[in-house]
Amino acid sequence: xxxxxxxxRAAPHLVKGASVERIMxxxxxxxxxxxxxxxxxxxxxxxxxxxxxxAACLGTERLFGRAGNTLSDWSATITGLLLALTLPPSFPLxxxxxxxxAAIALGxxxxxxxxxxxxxxxxxxxxFVQAAFPVAITTWVPAFAxxxxxxxxxxxxxxxxxxxxxIAVWAKHAxxxxxxxxxxxxxxxxxxxxxxxxxxxxxATASAGExxxxxxxxxxxxxxxxxxxxxxxxxxxxxxxxxxxxxxxLYDAARYPGPLFxxxxxxxxxxxxxMATDMATxxxxxxxxxxxxxxxxxxxxxxxxxxxxxxxxxxxxxIANALSPLIDQVTQPRxxxxxxxxxx
Amino acid sequence: xxxxxxxxxxxxxxxxxxxxxxxPIRRMPFAPRMILPLAQHIGKxxxxxxxxxxxxxxxxxxxxxxxxxxxxxxxxxxxVVESIELKPSARGPWxxxxxxxxxxxxxxxxxxxxxxxxxxxxxxxxxxAIQDAGxxxxxxxxxxxxxxxxxxxxxxxxxxxxxxxxxxxxxxxxHRVMLEYPQDVIRGIQLALRACGxxxxxxxxxxxxxxxxxxxxxxxxxxxxxxxxxxxTKYPQGAAETLIYALTGREVPIGKRSSSVGVxxxxxxxxxxxxxxxxxxxxxxxxxxxxxxxxxxxxxxxLVPIGTPMRYLLEYAGARSAxxxxxxxxxxxxMGEAVASLDVPIVKxxxxxxxxxxxxxxxxxxxxxxxxxxxxxxxxxxxxxPSMLGMLAGRREYETMGEQYALGECFECGCCSYVCPxxxxxxxxxxxxxxxxxxxxxx
Numbered sequence: 034x035x036x037x038x039x040x041x042r043a044a045p046h047l048v049k050g051a052s053v054e055r056i057m058x059x060x061x062x063x064x065x066x067x068x069x070x071x072x073x074x075x076x077x078x079x080x081x082x083x084x085x086x087x088a089a090c091l092g093t094e095r096l097f098g099r100a101g102n103t104l105s106d107w108s109a110t111i112t113g114l115l116l117a118l119t120l121p122p123s124f125p126l127x128x129x130x131x132x133x134x135a136a137i138a139l140g141x142x143x144x145x146x147x148x149x150x151x152x153x154x155x156x157x158x159x160x161f162v163q164a165a166f167p168v169a170i171t172t173w174v175p176a177f178a179x180x181x182x183x184x185x186x187x188x189x190x191x192x193x194x195x196x197x198x199x200i201a202v203w204a205k206h207a208x209x210x211x212x213x214x215x216x217x218x219x220x221x222x223x224x225x226x227x228x229x230x231x232x233x234x235x236x237a238t239a240s241a242g243e244x245x246x247x248x249x250x251x252x253x254x255x256x257x258x259x260x261x262x263x264x265x266x267x268x269x270x271x272x273x274x275x276x277x278x279x280x281x282x283l284y285d286a287a288r289y290p291g292p293l294f295x296x297x298x299x300x301x302x303x304x305x306x307x308m309a310t311d312m313a314t315x316x317x318x319x320x321x322x323x324x325x326x327x328x329x330x331x332x333x334x335x336x337x338x339x340x341x342x343x344x345x346x347x348x349x350x351x352i353a354n355a356l357s358p359l360i361d362q363v364t365q366p367r368x369x370x371x372x373x374x375x376x377x
Numbered sequence: 378x379x380x381x382x383x384x385x386x387x388x389x390x391x392x393x394x395x396x397x398x399x400x401p402i403r404r405m406p407f408a409p410r411m412i413l414p415l416a417q418h419i420g421k422x423x424x425x426x427x428x429x430x431x432x433x434x435x436x437x438x439x440x441x442x443x444x445x446x447x448x449x450x451x452x453x454x455x456x457v458v459e460s461i462e463l464k465p466s467a468r469g470p471w472x473x474x475x476x477x478x479x480x481x482x483x484x485x486x487x488x489x490x491x492x493x494x495x496x497x498x499x500x501x502x503x504x505x506a507i508q509d510a511g512x513x514x515x516x517x518x519x520x521x522x523x524x525x526x527x528x529x530x531x532x533x534x535x536x537x538x539x540x541x542x543x544x545x546x547x548x549x550x551x552h553r554v555m556l557e558y559p560q561d562v563i564r565g566i567q568l569a570l571r572a573c574g575x576x577x578x579x580x581x582x583x584x585x586x587x588x589x590x591x592x593x594x595x596x597x598x599x600x601x602x603x604x605x606x607x608x609x610t611k612y613p614q615g616a617a618e619t620l621i622y623a624l625t626g627r628e629v630p631i632g633k634r635s636s637s638v639g640v641x642x643x644x645x646x647x648x649x650x651x652x653x654x655x656x657x658x659x660x661x662x663x664x665x666x667x668x669x670x671x672x673x674x675x676x677x678x679x680l681v682p683i684g685t686p687m688r689y690l691l692e693y694a695g696a697r698s699a700x701x702x703x704x705x706x707x708x709x710x711x712m713g714e715a716v717a718s719l720d721v722p723i724v725k726x727x728x729x730x731x732x733x734x735x736x737x738x739x740x741x742x743x744x745x746x747x748x749x750x751x752x753x754x755x756x757x758x759x760x761x762x763p764s765m766l767g768m769l770a771g772r773r774e775y776e777t778m779g780e781q782y783a784l785g786e787c788f789e790c791g792c793c794s795y796v797c798p799x800x801x802x803x804x805x806x807x808x809x810x811x812x813x814x815x816x817x818x819x820x
Contacts, residue, residue, distance in 0.1 A: 042715035045791030051798040148746035317751035
């Protein structure tokens with residue numbers, strides 16, 4: 034005689050069929066075109082960087098992850114790819130590995146893993162290396178260097194304690210007329226307005242995955258249409274950033290660039306589409322989502338215009354991440370039936 | 378506002394699976410043995426009027442109501458009372474039931490009732506007649522219908538709402554009842570209107586059943602007191618709060634009953650049985666049940682005698698050996714109960730019997746931590762924050778759930794569990810939390 038099993042079977046008996054793996058996997062899919070574009074622009078070094086950072090993230094997740102296979106949920110892969118896309122293509126590989134480790138260990142595992150992290154792990158990793166390697170993270174190389182598929186950028190294989198080779202010499206040799214500064218830096222320090230078409234084609238100097246706003250938007254559109262991404266956050270970030278920039282432009286057009294420049298330059302598009310929309314670190318309430326996005330948009334422009342840094346997306350998102358539990362708290366939806374008593 | 382879409386905010390759109398909607402109601406033969414639990418309704422169990430060995434006639438009262446919150450039982454077939462003993466119920470616990478052996482050779486004619494002069498009955502007398510007919514809410518909850526139609530003291534009811542939404546996937550029995558028994562439905566509503574003193578009735582029907590809307594409007598009286606209204610096809614449109622809002626734009630305040638906004642609500646099949654049984658002076662002996670599911674050979678809507686064992690019903694409908702790879706669900710897939718034993722009978726509140734293959738059910742999915750996607754918040758018809766409630770439940774902070782996050786407002790529609798990508802058993806967590814809070818409140 035077999036022992037009867039007692040099973041708890043409670044309604045609802047049907048599910049939609051959504052799953053964490055599916056959501057995450059589609060985000061990975063949406064990131065792949067960006068990776069491919071980045072490799073096409075920067076060649077072998079970008080590829081090596083993406084692979085190294087992602088491997089570091091996966092390794093760290095395996096090391097610190099909870100019992101069971103936490104790699105299969107794809108979340109560490111997303112962190113790795115995103116982190117790699119925010120780094121300069123010339124970033125030394127070992128530093129990339131450090132960034133990956135910091136992202137998962139400090140940004141995620143420390144809090145208890147998937148769903149429990151307060152800050153976006155990829156941005157924690159980037160913030161870590163921004164503080165640790167200030168020179169390397171602001172060293173830029175030209176896109177579409179000839180021979181980018183045949184040789185690595187010299188700094189890629191820098192080892193710890195080694196003085197990195199002078200990238201400027203290589204860059205001059207690789208592509209004429211390269212200034213070595215991002216459009217944001219050129220605006221900030223030289224008041225130079227980079228033309229919009231440079232951003233759309235990837236000709237502007239930037240981090241590995243930030244160069245083509247159009248491609249990022251298309252990938253985001255895919256996710257939003259499939260329901261794997263909260264488009265409201267992206268919309269709130271972009272609209273609030275554009276409005277803030279527009280306001281400043283009205284105030285002094287000679288000094289402040291227009292909304293288009295703000296939207297297309299730096300990491301705003303990547304941040305708005307892929308970072309700010311990270312589910313675990315964004316609010317869950319409908320009103321909270323808009324407020325959260327607006328905070329990111331406004332803060333980004335403020336940091337860019339008035340901060341010491343040329344780029345503000347990272348800190349804007351991290352600050353908003355930290356605020357999101359509070360935002361949730363104050364924007365709880367109105368419970369159905371919570372009707373105000375009529376005044377007598 | 379002059380124009381308003383007849384619906385509620387949020388909610389979900391599960392696949393309908395309403396393939397049985399086109400199948401006319403067919404009578405199911407009598408099972409050799411019927412099981413009649415004394416408590417088929419919410420409230421006090423009925424008191425048996427028969428003893429083991431006694432012969433009964435189809436339609437004869439075999440148990441009487443024990444007070445106001447109770448209902449009588451009527452014999453579903455000619456036969457002999459075999460025993461009165463404990464039998465398994467759908468939820469698991471064994472309950473006192475009358476077991477009836479059906480006479481196979483009997484003509485099974487219904488014993489005639491004493492038809493009252495319905496036009497002369499006072500509201501109280503109508504309510505009493507509804508109780509004597511043993512009518513419980515046929516939408517699923519099985520609340521005694523006469524209680525549901527009696528407004529609380531001091532409440533003025535201006536609208537009686539009839540629930541024909543049938544928002545649960547698979548279920549089509551109410552749809553068929555509206556199409557095939559429209560006169561009964563209208564007559565029942567007219568009696569119910571007199572019982573509760575309301576001047577008008579609105580029948581809410583999801584807009585995937587426009588034929589039913591048209592059918593009922595065609596049979597409605599010319600004075601315009603009864604009107605069928607299409608509402609958006611969206612789950613849980615048929616819940617009390619959502620349907621009242623969809624039809625009248627009124628929100629039932631937290632902690633109050635629907636009568637506080639001048640509304641009473643009843644199920645449409647309940648109305649059909651009131652309209653048929655009360656004028657004839659008879660009692661409930663059968664009901665329309667949807668039998669469906671991917672593996673059922675002869676799915677459809679069956680007129681099933683109350684007390685028919687699940688095993689017999691499934692064999693008749695051709696659900697081969699319902700083994701452990703299948704799951705039997707009593708009611709709809711969103712709010713119905715998993716059946717614990719095949720010896721469980723069809724009771725007055727049983728709207729459907731679903732046979733679901735294991736792989737289609739919400740089980741064996743890996744449970745992830747909440748990733749705060751917010752999907753549950755986007756679908757909760759009550760405007761709750763299931764994500765937060767789930768986190769609090771995980772930490773067993775039940776008091777916080779009740780006091781700060783309105784746990785008591787959850788009516789367990791299952792939308793949150795349905796959409797959760799982490800497969801967190803949210804509704805189940807909330808049930809446990811409510812149970813604990815109830816126990817603590819009771820001291």
